[in-house]
Amino acid sequence: MIINNKLDKVFGPSGTFAGYTIIVVGIIFAFHSIGSIILIIPGAFTAFSTTGTLIDTEKKKVKYYTSYFGLTKTGKWLDMNIFSEIRLSRSIISYRAYSRSNRQTETNKTGYRINFYSNSNKTRIPVMHCSDIQTARDEAEKISTLTGLPIIEVKRKTAR
Numbered sequence: 001m002i003i004n005n006k007l008d009k010v011f012g013p014s015g016t017f018a019g020y021t022i023i024v025v026g027i028i029f030a031f032h033s034i035g036s037i038i039l040i041i042p043g044a045f046t047a048f049s050t051t052g053t054l055i056d057t058e059k060k061k062v063k064y065y066t067s068y069f070g071l072t073k074t075g076k077w078l079d080m081n082i083f084s085e086i087r088l089s090r091s092i093i094s095y096r097a098y099s100r101s102n103r104q105t106e107t108n109k110t111g112y113r114i115n116f117y118s119n120s121n122k123t124r125i126p127v128m129h130c131s132d133i134q135t136a137r138d139e140a141e142k143i144s145t146l147t148g149l150p151i152i153e154v155k156r157k158t159a160r
Helices: 012-030 034-048 133-147
Strands: 002-009 050-056 061-068 072-079 083-098 104-118 124-130 151-153
Touching: 002 012, 002 124, 012 034, 012 083, 050 072, 050 124, 050 133, 061 124, 083 124, 083 133, 104 133, 124 133, 133 151
Parallel strands: 083 151
Antiparallel strands: 002 050, 050 061, 061 072, 083 104, 104 124
16 A cells, blocks of 8 residues: 655745746736747646655555656655654744745744654654644554554754
């Protein structure tokens, strides 16, 4: 059984929005000039490119991939025996965009990440992103039963 977990958009929310906008502009101008179809290709690239993880439970392999145009998944398959644990940690992903008037807009996406870690902590594969702790614990438990790896919950200290 192969489990597919999509993680993030490669270009973030502003790049994805820009990609959709370029696609729409390319389609609208395609009625006036056939050369504007060229706009659709970079728009699709920025709008549909994602990252994710494939877990093959039968062959005991894992693959962190980048999906270009939402179609082809490129990455390297790794054996599960190099990983020693599943870590569950809180994550904060920040996206920053600037307007023409140099105003900054920052968007924070908080949640919990499930990662595979090796013995030496040199290899880390992100497996899944969950919005709340209970969902993350449930999903980590499912992955743990399928892979046989123990779960370690990492608690970060807050600064005072």
